[in-house]
Amino acid sequence: MGGAQRNARKKRQAQGRGGGSKAVAAARRGDNDRRKVIVGVGVVVVLLAAVIGGVIIYNNQKNTTEGQNIKAIAPDSSQQAATAEFPVTRDGGVVVVGQTDAKVTLDVYEDFLCPICGEFEKTYGADIEKNVAAGSVQVRYHMLPLLNDRSDPPGYSTDSANAGLCAADAGQFPAFHQSLYNDQPEEGSRGWDDQQLAKLGADLGIKDVTFKSCVTSGKYDSLVSTNYEEVSKTPYLQQDLGNGQKGFGTPTVAVGQQVVDTSESNWLDNLVKSAS
Structure with a gap:
């Protein structure tokens, strides 16, 4: 074999080795790309599942009142006697x-959706009722739609305030x-x-056929709505x-x-004592 032939063969071998290396590298890059695609798809699937799961949990929490009954306060004999x-x-x-002729007249401004109003009633409701039953306190309840757009769908504050007035008509x-405060919906969720x-x-025993x-x-x-417009603009009710x-907020007493x-x-005790 002449020198020219040997050189040509070496050149072909070198090219073969180089081509093989490039092919292997390309194959490896392809595998890496496929792995990246698979990993990327997996991340998207996990994120999508998390989003869907979050939406389901949120909707379940938001709609806890759907298909349920409001827990009625079971009136015992002592409560009925006190109310009478x-x-x-x-x-x-x-x-x-x-x-x-009560010594103290309280004006209480509330919203049935207001969580702080709920805390106020849980803390002081029994004391207020006790003083009302004793004849020392009269309460004027202003049920207002301050948070009307904070229920989903909007409007629960108005609906519940209207129902409260209807319940007053029925005694x-x-x-x-x-x-309504003991079984209060969460702000931002579905109301009753x-x-x-x-x-x-x-369930509370209203027999009046016009109530419903x-x-x-x-x-x-x-x-x-008219009551709220007037109250929210009353100067002495504006607070820091x-x-x-x-501005005006609930609860306000x-x-x-x-x-x-x-x-x-x-x-409350201080108010009653100072009025004696």
């Missing part, structure tokens, strides 16, 4: 509970009021609908919201034209 001792009347969009406001609110009245239509027709919706801003500081646990 004081009148419950409706004065426009306000529910008046207690004797007209069952105290138990209705307490039941009109049928469920009407069912609560029936009062609730489902939204009989007092406009009255509730921080950052130099003032007032005696006359003076907002009461309810941060002290004995605020």
Whole structure:
């Protein structure tokens, strides 16, 4: 074999080795790319599953009131006797509970969806009722739609306030009021609908045949809205919201034209003592 032939063969061998290396490298790159694609798809699937799971959990939490009944406060004999001792009347969009000659008249401004109102009722509701039954306190309840857009669907604050006025007409406001706070929907979630609110009245013993239509027709919706518009603009009810801003919020308690500081646990006893 001549020199020229040997050189040509070496050149072909070198090219063969180089081509093989390139082919192996290309194959390895292909495998890596496929692994990256597989890993990427796996990450997307996991993320998608997490999102779907989160949506399902959120929807379940948001709709906990759907298909359920509001837990009615079971009136025992002592509660019925205490309630029978004081009148419950409706004065426009306000529910008046207690004797007209009571030493102290509280104006209580609440929203049935307001979580702080719920805490207020759990903390002070029994003391207020005890003083009402004793004849020392009268309460004027203003049920307002402050958080009307904070339920899903919106409107629960108005629906429940209207139902409260209907319950007052039927003489069952105290138990209705307490039941809605004891079984309060979460802010941002589904509220109780009109049928469920009407069912609560029936469970509490309301026999008035007009009660259900009062609730489902939204009989007092406009009255509730008008009351809120007036209350929210009342100067003495404006409170410091921080950052130099003032506004109206719930719960608010007032005696006359003076907002009461309810941060002290004995605020109600102090009011009754000072009025004696």
